Amino acid sequence: MKVIQSSKNPVVKQWKKLLTKKGRDQSLTYIVEGFHLVEEALKQGDIVIELILVEGTELPKTWNLVGVELIQVSEEAGKALADTETTQGVFAVCRQKETASIDESKTFLLLDGLQDPGNIGTIIRTAEASGIDAIILGKGTVDLYNPKVLRSAQGSHFHLPIIKGDLSEFISVLKEKGVPVYGTALENGEEYTTVKPRDSYALIVGNEGNGMSTETLSQTDQNLYIPIYGKSESLNVAIAAGILLYYFKNGQ
Known part of the structure; x- marks a missing residue:
């Protein structure tokens, strides 16, 4: 040795x-x-x-x-x-993993410009736990192999395809396949419980401070929001992603 x-x-x-x-x-x-x-x-x-x-x-x-x-x-x-x-x-x-195929995937989580490594790792861990099939990291999102991302993900990055790329291109491909694309925003948004969960879908979560980019918002089929009952202005993005992912998984 x-x-x-x-x-x-x-x-x-x-x-x-x-x-x-x-x-x-x-x-x-x-x-x-x-x-x-x-x-x-x-x-x-x-x-x-x-x-x-x-x-x-x-x-x-x-x-x-x-x-x-x-x-x-x-x-x-x-x-x-x-x-x-x-x-x-x-x-x-x-x-590093070679680019994985997502051809057989039905459920997708897209990250639009997320900057906090702890949030990204937590989201990956939660997405894997909730049964998501694939994750797409958009431009401006912190690197998957950042040490803090890896530590927060606790090994979940090993268990599902995670691809880096242009979200607009991926969204176009998903739409061609008939996959509904849900954004997370108040603008033209509906409370998430009004949407019936489906076997196939794509969910986009945006930057911690600015939310989803204008370009990405323009491509969604429907935007969703989680109601706030207290005095907080917003939820942490990882918490919000967890609520939505489990709702789409269980319909509850």
């Missing part, structure tokens, strides 16, 4: 680049941190390239490490890689 002591080691510097979108885009890899995410990554087959272990950290004996390079690093190097204040001492460098 290779051992690296210095945080200034070229290999560690290369790993640190994976904490940036530019570094991830150039290498088509990303890094996950913590026992749960690393274990979920190992379950996906051959996506884990390297497993990084801070000295003194013990790995579960049940993990299948066949074909995975195991590298031990010093506590100093581990801190340099950590995106958390208290690291668990285990990381994995993973291959």
